[in-house]
Amino acid sequence: MTVIDTTGNLNDGDIRLSEASARDYWALLKPRVMSLVVFTAFAGMVLAPGEINPFIGFVAILCIAVGAGASGALNMWYDADIDAVMKRTATRPIPAGRITGQEALGFGLTLSAFSVCILGLVVGWFAAGFLAFTIFFYAVVYTMWLKRATPQNIVIGGAAGAFPPMIGWACVTGGVSIESVVLFLIIFLWTPAHFWALALFKMGEYGAVGVPMLPNVKGIPTTKVQILVYAVLTAVAGICPTLLGFASVGYGIVALALGLGFVWYSIKVQSMSETDEKMLPAKKLFAFSLVYLFAIFSALLADRAVLALLSAFGKGF
Amino acid sequence: MDLITLTPAQKRARRGRNIALGLVLFGLVALFYVVTLVKFSNGLTH
Structure with a gap:
């Protein structure tokens, strides 16, 4: 039983009881892209000269993965209109109606902030800044600007997908x-x-x-x-x-x-x-x-x- | 004040989200605890 206070400023249309499952939120993170990010960031970390405590390394990879997932959620929030038309993406949680755009936006922003802050506090602020830049590059530069503006979209935007091994490297060395x-x-x-x-x-x-x-x-x-x-x-x-x-x-x-x-x-x-x-x-x-x-x-x-x-x-x- | 009864699907979805959120929160607590131990032990050895 849920109690809804209708004496406030909510209209009937604003009240929505979600049927989104945890799996839908997981899908917002683009797990397949995230797996590639985890793998290449791990490679960057292993190949970097120097040492990192294995558990701190695990936290770093986790933060990079969540940051990548967050940018995926922001991408799905912004691209919901075209995702709904394309067969490959029409079943994603937002175009399918299981999650609203606002929920995805909040989810993406929250995870972005958490992943960057935790990486900064646990590993270092250079790597955290790099992760923040990568999220910004994918969500804003690629998704909001380049993707719909130029045929060179994935050439320049591809940089966002190429940064993870550099972030992994920066987690160990503190630089590039x-x-x-x-x-x-x-x-x-x-x-x-x-x-x-x-x-x-x-x-x-x-x-x-x-x-x-x-x-x-x-x-x-x-x-x-x-x-x-x-x-x-x-x-x-x-x-x-x-x-x-x-x-x-x-x-x-x-x-x-x-x-x-x-x-x-x-x-x-x-x-x-x-x-x-x-x-x-x-x-x-x-x-x-x-x-x-x-x-x-x-x-x-x-x-x-x-x-x-x-x-x-x-x-x- | 209106009362709305959740459908079984909505109840199931809410329960799933709550469990997932609980697991994430528990994981974060464990993560911060171990990170603190690691950071402290590094501080003591250096």
């Missing part, structure tokens, strides 16, 4: 360095090829909601060329850890193989016919791009683990 910038570049340069592959086979949906994705604005041929250019740049960035000396030659060989795979799938997209409705090469590139990013950061982590083991054995003898 060339190595953390390289980790940033791998994700930053990977994002356009990844998203434009998706945009190719979702052209109709993006066109329907007026989001100026590159294939809709500049056409498919231009998009294909840009995908290839960014795939090559990503492959080069992928081997930079070896070239700069903070990863082994073994990692470099794995990164080169993965990079060549990324370029090869991009070349297959070039030969895709414009009348091809299934766009299988674009779908395969999109799938491989996910494997690529996961594999490249896994390889960096494995490389660091092997070096640590070799170092431990070396000391033992």
